[in-house]
Amino acid sequence: MTDRNRPSTWKKYTDGMCQACIASCCMLPVEVKSSDLIRLKLTTEDEINNSIKKTARRLKKEGFISSYREGTEFFMLTQKSNNDCYFLDLKTRRCTVYENRPDTCRGFPKALGPRISFCPFQS
Numbered sequence: 001m002t003d004r005n006r007p008s009t010w011k012k013y014t015d016g017m018c019q020a021c022i023a024s025c026c027m028l029p030v031e032v033k034s035s036d037l038i039r040l041k042l043t044t045e046d047e048i049n050n051s052i053k054k055t056a057r058r059l060k061k062e063g064f065i066s067s068y069r070e071g072t073e074f075f076m077l078t079q080k081s082n083n084d085c086y087f088l089d090l091k092t093r094r095c096t097v098y099e100n101r102p103d104t105c106r107g108f109p110k111a112l113g114p115r116i117s118f119c120p121f122q123s
Contacts, residue, residue: 004028004120011121013109023093024120025108026085031074036102037064040087077102 003009004024011017034048034055042064047055056068056075064086067076078086087097095101104112109119 002120002122004122007113007115007118007120009120010109010115010118013117013119013121017119017121020123021119021121022123023084023088023095024122025105025113026088026093026095027079027083028113028120029079030077030085030102030104032077032102032104033073034075036104037075039100040097040102041100 001009002011002024004027034043034052037043037055037059038045038048042059043055052073053068053070056065059065059075060068063078065075066078068074069076080086080088084090085095087095087101089096095105107113109115109117113119
């Protein structure tokens with residue numbers, strides 16, 4: 001049985017797996033950079049350049065991020081109470097911002113993640 005919190009249980013990724021999955025990867029924490037937030041249209045380059053800390057405070061207050069790490073300049077996207085990504089549609093189990101999704105999501109699982117080329121597939 002696949003446990004999304006235990007990468008050792010994940011299945012080897014193959015093309016087409018996503019079609020039958022319940023979006024298990026969209027229940028993992030997602031760290032993003034400011035460029036991702038700009039692509040998601042949550043901020044602008046000017047706002048980030050003016051004050052990344054103020055931007056982080058605003059995005060946290062608005063509920064888009066849960067934290068910001070100054071040392072790495074990573075933002076943690078907020079998860080819903082059921083651990084779904086903020087941008088995951090509850091009914092369709094599809095990403096609502098797919099074309100503008102963060103690089104973390106774009107690279108998973110082929111190039112990014114705790115176990116490269118493996119995913120927490122569940123149907």
